[in-house]
Amino acid sequence: MSEQNQNGRRVGEVILDLQNISLRFGGVKALTDISFNVKEHEIRAIIGPNGAGKSSMLNVINGVYHPQEGRIVFHGEERKKMEPHMAATQGIARTFQNIALFKGMSVLDNIMTGRITKMKCGFLEQALYLGRAQKEELAHREKVEEVIDFLEIQHIRKTPVGRLPYGLQKRVELGRALAAEPSLLLLDEPMAGMNVEEKQDMCRFILDVNDQFGTTIVLIEHDMGVVMDISDRVVVLDYGKKIGDGTPDDVRNNQEVISAYLGVAH
């Protein structure tokens, strides 16, 4: 079933299929008739100029926005009306364009929060903190420590995230998303505002996540070098419409994409 693509990744079946999505806020058309799909294990990039509707697209995928038209099929099931927390239980995790960490909590607590859908004890058991509640807490702590090791942030695990530099905060946010063991990971500009080394680190983590855990990744990024390097397929949006879709090379040579980014001679 699975084939090796040009990046050496085993890309599987389609796990997320978006069909004719249209999203409006009042009279403003954020997305118009957009269709694309995401295959298992691939890294799928969404690019486009500012205001093209990239973040709205992610918000549609994880249930924050509800498109007026179109169908979303995830793991073969058509999605009914849903709340964002239901997307989380189905295995969709995401990071945000502007860091959305819980500032008052430590790195450890932030990442532990990422596992919340997997914790089953009620508040009474937790108030007593005996038996099951304690066992559960410790089991999840172990999983979280794996994520902390993976992202190489052991030295800051007890630090409140508000005190961390920007690059590390981005990494913690990735950790919080990973802690949920998602099957689909949405990354909204994971490298915005980073310097070259931080970008390299982040790229390495993204590739490692994809490689080791087999996580499917949809990412929005403005750094074309990064996008062309790490992604398998790229969707290009402009003014809420899809203007290109394909491998990085296809997209690079697509006339419409070039016009959207560089402008057209009149």
Place this chain on the structure above:
Amino acid sequence: MLYREAGQFKTSYAADQQIFPIRQDRIAIGLILVVAALVVPMVASEYWIKAILIPFLIFSLAALGLNILTGYAGQLSLGSAAFMAVGAFAAYNFMGRIEGMPVLLAFVGGGLSAAAVGILFGLPSLRIKGFYLAVATLAAQFFIVWALTKFGWFSMDSSSGVITAQEIQILGYRFDTPISLYLLVLTIVAVMALAAKNMVRSSVGRAWMAVRDMDVAAEVIGIRIMHTKLLAFAISSFYCGVAGALYAYAYLGTVEPEGFNLDLSFKILFMIIIGGVGSIMGSFLGAAFIVLLPIFLDVLIQDFLTGLLPPSISSNLQLMVFGGLIIFFLIVEPHGLARLWQIGKEKLRLWPFPH
């Protein structure tokens, strides 16, 4: 013994996740409990126990309740006194209407009634935040006190809603001396404080803090916002309700609805602001500050300043100093006494070296 954690290595996650990971802290808290349970009843005078320690513990519990809601879950509330009133009046009704009702069960019933009312008045929090929510809880404050005064049913038709607490009896033992009441209150407060600490270090507490810090991200992670907020209202009101029942049964004996007015709500709010928002320990420090400071100032003024100042000034001096100190604290350390304590501990770990 120096306050050092050098040499205390954690070899398991269980050891790392205990409430007091540093050995000196464990010894200190053990000592405090022993002193509170054994030494205080032997040495403290009746006045100290009745007028200072019991109200301090009860207010600590109420502050703890408000801290769960405001400090951890981030929902501002001005209705804590009203939830205390619900607890007190519900416990009174359970005791008065049900023959042979065990008093502890009546306290729990009072707490649960307060929790139910808390959920009801917490519903607006699903739509509104911050100051607007504070105003909505203000409605709870006024409505509940009004309802308890207006409808005689709540006070079993006593005149103007005044209730007189029934005698406390547990397993045939009568709690009628200040010391026995003090020990009862101490036990309840210690157990509930431990439960609160356990909740805030588990996933319930993390969900509350996540909603407080960034609700959109919390929802995307999989936290049910509505459930989390209403749970915070319920548990917070439960704590306030039990505190209210104790306020009536172990402290005042006779209370009227007006005793749970907005002033009391503000007092509890000041306690958590001064003590430390989002800190269990801060609730206790804040309650100690608010309960003890006026008494301390009273003594000071009476002993040293009676002759020097005209009575019209000295009687108001306490309020002025009190207000001044609150402003001073908010400027110097907006995160409250608990943060000062934290900073002090961090400094002490390195003392006498600066780094």
